[in-house]
Amino acid sequence: MRRGARGGTWMPGVVTIFLWAGMPAAGQDREALSEEVRSYLAVSSSVVALENVLLFDGAGGPARSGQTIVIRGNRIESVGAAGEVEIPPGAERLDLEGHSVMPGMVGLHNHMFYYQSTPRASQMQYSGPRLYLGAGVTTVRTTGSVAPYQDLSLKGAVERGETPGPRILITAPYVISPGPDERLRDLGMYAIRDEETARRYVRYWAxxxxxxxxxxxxxxxxxxxxxxxxxxxxxxxxxxxxxxxxFREATALGIDNLEHGLWANSEYDTTREPDRCSPNYQRSIAELDMDDPRVAETISEMVAAGVAMTSTLAVAEQATPLVPDLTERDLEALPDHVVEAEMERRSIFRTTEMPWMIDLFENLLDFELAFVEAGGVLAAGVDPAWGALPGYGDQRNFEILVEAGFEPAAAVRIMSANGAIILGLDDELGTVVPGKLADLVVIEGDIELRPSDIRNVRIVFKDGLGYDPEKLTAAVAGQVGVR
Incomplete structure (x- = not known):
């Protein structure tokens, strides 16, 4: 597969321009915000106009230049070409020529812990929400928890305006069956022993x-x-x-979502025993011919059943010889002992004789392209671990999706609207249209011409409030993996 060879298939969306009526006009009460939250704000006016932007609206259609977005309170009031949108008197007007705007990213695999290596998994109660928000991730699903009550407490603190962060949807602690891998219990996963235990577990966390x-x-x-x-x-x-x-077995059972794409699908391993995790399954994925009819059958059954898939390319890349160097901003966010461990881990992956891992990664990209082309709903999340940091890894996901062959506008949809659809929040989030919550990412540059410009986040609007990414990221220097 040649990365960058194929485009997405999303059809352009139609944006109706009007002054929204009948929705709450006021955003979150500024007086209810803590002093710390207010200290991170760059824009807090009740009415704001973002002018002359290159808009990626999240619907998957082509970007539109010269657009104006009016925010009133916590909602998008109107969207359209310059001169066609009425800017209310007294609005704070921001001339953002040379900037891209996309919906706030919706992270579908965004833990509130950072996994370094077994058994080190550090809760990010402080650093995680700030780094996610500063990178443009305005909504997350925790997708597995090692400290569920801390996650619940953080969710409440963000909702009350006590601490900055994305809105959070909670996933219960990991659940497994009894088996040979005792390491999983060491990481706090709950083993289901019978039907009664399974049902009680679900009811409890509900x-x-x-x-x-x-x-x-x-x-x-x-x-x-x-x-x-x-x-x-x-x-x-x-x-x-x-x-x-x-995947086909899980689809038949009625599962809603599958994580990590092809990376986690063992069904092509002919040595796999029922209900057992084979040590050879990832090698079987690397050796898989993507024209094998079993691949199309898997995708067809998932799409027909409405099973969504979560892409986690940034962390998958970390587990291959393709693993990139830590960037300057990674080095600033990580404490020295984590940096040292990461340097050692990278050296091992780059020198170990595992060329098949590159084939596995390429097949992973092909599978995601084929899934979307078949009509599947693909979202994305960072799965923070091994140098794929909160928020920064989400941005890297976008870059890799484009490298894989998705058009930038289609990749924006995967990073935003599709996540909202899977979470059942698409009436409120995920696209830049009048009436929806004002969750927007202002990026210096053109993410269509230069996908890496997605790292140049200048303002992050969540619920109509504009946060300063520099302040948020500066606050977590040296804290990821510690606090």
């Missing part, structure tokens, strides 16, 4: 405020099926990082 359940690699079909059934009874959804169960 009552505690979790919206999603995440199953992990060591899970049986019986346990997964029971969890899915009970979760749906409770109004929850289920996603999984699989290995012991294949």
């Amino acid at each position: 009552a505690e405020g979790a919206e999603w359940i995440k199953a992990y690699t060591q899970i049986t079909r019986e346990a997964l099926g029971t969890i899915i059934d009970e979760a749906h009874r409770q109004g929850m959804k289920v996603t999984a990082h699989l290995c012991s169960v294949g």
Whole structure:
């Protein structure tokens, strides 16, 4: 597969321009925000006009230049070409010529912990939400938790305006079946032993405020099926990082979402035993002919059943000889001992004789392209680990999607609107249209011509408030993996 050889297939969206009526006009009460949250704000006027922007609206259509976006309170009031949109008297007007604007990113695999290596997984109660928001990620699903009550507490603190961060949807602690990998229990994963245990687990976390359940690699079909059934009874959804169960098996059981794309699909490994995670399955993915009819069958069944998929390319890249150097901003965010460990890990991956890992990664990209071309809903998340940092890894996801062959506008859709669709929030989030919440990322440069410009975030609007990325990222210097 030649990266960059193919484009996306999204059809242009149509934006209706009007002055929104009937929706709440006021954003979050500025007086209710803590002093610290207010200290990160760059724009807090009740009415704001972003003028002369290059707009990627999240619907997947071509970018539109010379656009004006009017924000009133926490909502987008109007969107359109310069001169066609009425700018209210007294609005704070920002001339953003030379800037791209896209919807706030919706991270579908964005833990509130940073995984360095077994058994080190450090909660990011302080650094995580600031780094996500500063990079333009305005909504996250935790997608597996090692400290669920800390996640719940953080969610409440963000909602009350006590701390800065993205809006957070909670996933319960990882759930597995009993099996040979005791390391999983060491990481706080809960082992399901029978049907009663499975149903009680789901009901408990539904009552505690979790919206999603995440199953992990060591899970049986019986346990997964029971969890899915009970979760749906409770109004929850289920996603999984699989290995012991294949994608087609999980699809038949009624799962809602699958994580990591082809990387986590063991069904092409002919040595796999039922309900067992084979050590050879990733090698089988690397050797897979992507024209194998089984690949199309998997995708067809997922699409027909409405099973969404989450791309985590930035962390997948970290586990191959293609692993990039740590950037200057990575080095600023990580403490010295984590940097040293990362340098050592990179050296191992680059010198180990595993050329097949590159083939695996290329097949991963091809699978995601084929899934989208078949009509599948693909979203993305960073899965913060190994140097793929919160927010920064989300931006890298966008870059790799474009390198893989998606048009930039299609990649924006994957990073924003599709995540909102999977979370059931697409009436409020994910696209830049009148009436939706004003979650916007202002980027210096043109992300269509230079995808890496997505790293140049200058303002992040969440609920109509404009945050200063420099202040947010400066606050976490040396803190990721510690605090």
